[in-house]
Amino acid sequence: MSVSHPTPRRSRRKDARPGELLDAAYELFVEHGYAATRVEAVAQRAGVSKGTLFLYFTSKEELFKAVVRQRLSSLFVNWNAEFAAFEGTSADMVRYAVRQWWQHMGGTAASGIAKLVMTEARQFPEIAEFYRSEVIVPGNELLGRILQRGMDRGEFRPMDLTHGIYSLVAPMTLLLLWKHAMAPCIDPQLPLDPQAFLETQTELLLGGLTLADRHVR
Amino acid sequence: MSVSHPTPRRSRRKDARPGELLDAAYELFVEHGYAATRVEAVAQRAGVSKGTLFLYFTSKEELFKAVVRQRLSSLFVNWNAEFAAFEGTSADMVRYAVRQWWQHMGGTAASGIAKLVMTEARQFPEIAEFYRSEVIVPGNELLGRILQRGMDRGEFRPMDLTHGIYSLVAPMTLLLLWKHAMAPCIDPQLPLDPQAFLETQTELLLGGLTLADRHVR
Amino acid sequence: MSVSHPTPRRSRRKDARPGELLDAAYELFVEHGYAATRVEAVAQRAGVSKGTLFLYFTSKEELFKAVVRQRLSSLFVNWNAEFAAFEGTSADMVRYAVRQWWQHMGGTAASGIAKLVMTEARQFPEIAEFYRSEVIVPGNELLGRILQRGMDRGEFRPMDLTHGIYSLVAPMTLLLLWKHAMAPCIDPQLPLDPQAFLETQTELLLGGLTLADRHVR
Amino acid sequence: MSVSHPTPRRSRRKDARPGELLDAAYELFVEHGYAATRVEAVAQRAGVSKGTLFLYFTSKEELFKAVVRQRLSSLFVNWNAEFAAFEGTSADMVRYAVRQWWQHMGGTAASGIAKLVMTEARQFPEIAEFYRSEVIVPGNELLGRILQRGMDRGEFRPMDLTHGIYSLVAPMTLLLLWKHAMAPCIDPQLPLDPQAFLETQTELLLGGLTLADRHVR
DNA sequence: CATGAATGAGACTTCATTCAT
DNA sequence: TATGAATGAAGTCTCATTCAT
The missing domain is CATH 1.10.10.60 (Homeodomain-like)
Incomplete structure (x- = not known):
């Protein structure tokens, strides 16, 4: 003015x-x-x-x-390198991955892209394909490598890799949708703390994945 | 004429x-x-x-x-009654709920409605509100009752109910999206067997939820 | 009103x-x-x-x-038949053809089409091709047949058929343009009686085409 | 900088x-x-x-x-002078005029102007008027003078001057159109050698115009 | 009830023209 | 003088909605 x-x-x-x-x-x-x-x-x-x-x-x-x-480009640029150099338990690696995802994708404006792709993929096959090759495939591969590492090192029990990957992806997807599809309309009535949920969910999954003392006795 | x-x-x-x-x-x-x-x-x-x-x-x-x-009306009409009369472990109850969901919603044509709500909710707040009151709230309450029952009966460890609910909801949501948003575009390249995934995921969650006989099964 | x-x-x-x-x-x-x-x-x-x-x-x-x-379709539909049955001198046949052209094309609204094609042919190759195959080719063939008949019957002197044809076409084209391009703008200042001009022009051409008493002496 | x-x-x-x-x-x-x-x-x-x-x-x-x-200006600047000094038969004068036209107009880039005027005259009356006064009128007058000379000298038979003029103009117009409207689209299929056509056409007209020694040449 | 021809507001896109630099 | 980013009027085309039959 x-x-x-x-x-x-x-x-x-x-x-x-x-x-x-x-x-x-x-x-x-x-x-x-x-x-x-x-x-x-x-x-x-x-x-x-x-x-x-x-x-x-x-x-x-x-x-x-x-x-x-x-919004999608350069999302997975240096992630892979980071993870290749990771030292520590595979469980920590999973935790780290999830936290990173929230910091760079789920919690940022980039997350809106996911909703956009879900919404319009069918009218724009080109977009769907782009999303697949730029996000889904590299993302899945990254998670797959982590899980495989855990199995190789005897930290995780043997599992179907695809299912394991999507187990991690599911809560993320839910949050994306929640944020962009439901929350804007009905937010105050169904509160959900994304980070807390993510953490709980991750631990729950890790509980199921880790060998831990399950077979101890 | x-x-x-x-x-x-x-x-x-x-x-x-x-x-x-x-x-x-x-x-x-x-x-x-x-x-x-x-x-x-x-x-x-x-x-x-x-x-x-x-x-x-x-x-x-x-x-x-x-x-x-x-498509949404009468989705939860007699479910509650069914579950109120359920006898058996709460883990089985969860398994039953998930299977029911697949049979009556996820695996049927009705599932498209979810995609519709995701995509159009923002343009039609009325729809969002309707979905909330007709699907989300009753669905969550149903799952909440099951989890509460498990905790009350000492089958599940204490947990944040909301997180527990959404842990169950997450894989379902993923499948709905997969089916209606991604699969039609990029299906053959990223296969996912819905029922197997659901089952694995349920067991994984139950493994994390159940207290006692974790390693029994 | x-x-x-x-x-x-x-x-x-x-x-x-x-x-x-x-x-x-x-x-x-x-x-x-x-x-x-x-x-x-x-x-x-x-x-x-x-x-x-x-x-x-x-x-x-x-x-x-x-x-x-x-506007172009059915322009040459029954013309050919008419001419095939023509009896009389080839000179009369030419006169008849020119008069027919004026009655069915040059003097009618169909003539506007010619201007249209001239004007827009370059932006619409499809139109140009259509005009060629529907108007130019059949028109030229018709005139060509008449001239050939004259030569075969010894009425016309030998000539290059293409040139003969275009000699007949030229005044027609001039009239089309005159009518649709110049006349609407500058009409009263440069009068030209189309039919009289056509007739004069035809006779002039026939004078040049016919053998007549040219070689008599 | x-x-x-x-x-x-x-x-x-x-x-x-x-x-x-x-x-x-x-x-x-x-x-x-x-x-x-x-x-x-x-x-x-x-x-x-x-x-x-x-x-x-x-x-x-x-x-x-x-x-x-x-493009139009100075097209007829010194032509008139040239023709005023012409010595020789009026038939040669016509031949010369036609040849000149081809050299300075029909065969050159200037010919495109004719197409332009044909196509756009109606939208730009000013252009039409300009073309009339700069091209048509002087051109017609020039041709008219030649024909009149021929009649005065007993070389040509009496004729309607306007018709005579347009008889000469017609093949020129045809060529202009051919060159800029039809040929670019359908050229290879309907070939026409401009200069040969012009010459043939001129002789044909002269044959009709000249009185005496028709069969001499 | 059913039809489908007709409507017209509204969207995308183009391009001659302007103007700050 | 030259630039080219910016403008906005104007044009083509779509489609939800109406209504006479």
């Missing part, structure tokens, strides 16, 4: 634009879904006109794909 | 119309989402004209709500 | 619509060209709304192609 | 700019028509930015008119 600095209407900042538009689009896509989001609203939120948006993205669909790409 | 004898073809099954429309709408809404589903396609699939649809549903939105309502 | 008969706004006449739209579109396309013609204007002139137009033609481009197709 | 020595690159050929833009615009207008030509494409082809174009031409329409004006 203050007109102190003469903010130029046509500020020349071509490099900043795409990011601003992407951010605006992300929020609106997550909130309203692809179809119900009007490109004009995206432009408006980014502080530019309709036409400007099309200067950077050739179509609404391209904008959408760009949003997903931007 | 000739109206010689009263052709009963037209009035074939007037009363069935709303149901046929609801079925057609359900399938299309699940497959394409609310926005991408055209009312004309619904009418066509139901074998009537576009105009006829508006004879039974005042608007697309009403049609959508009717679909959700129809 | 008279409201004698209660003309129903939504008169049900699905079969009449395409023709009305085609007529309206024809006039506007000829007058303003493809790009400068707005579909809404076409609809308006046909007395319907924008949406109605798209009920019958999937796009502006399809509408355009339909216009051309409709 | 450094302004050490005055870089003459930018001011390379300021004065050439309008000409380059006009050339680029001419080509694109001929190729795609007025509406389908984007000013950005013109600027790009001229090697400048969109903004620069508007420095020289206030609007797309002005650019178009400038193109036509430039």
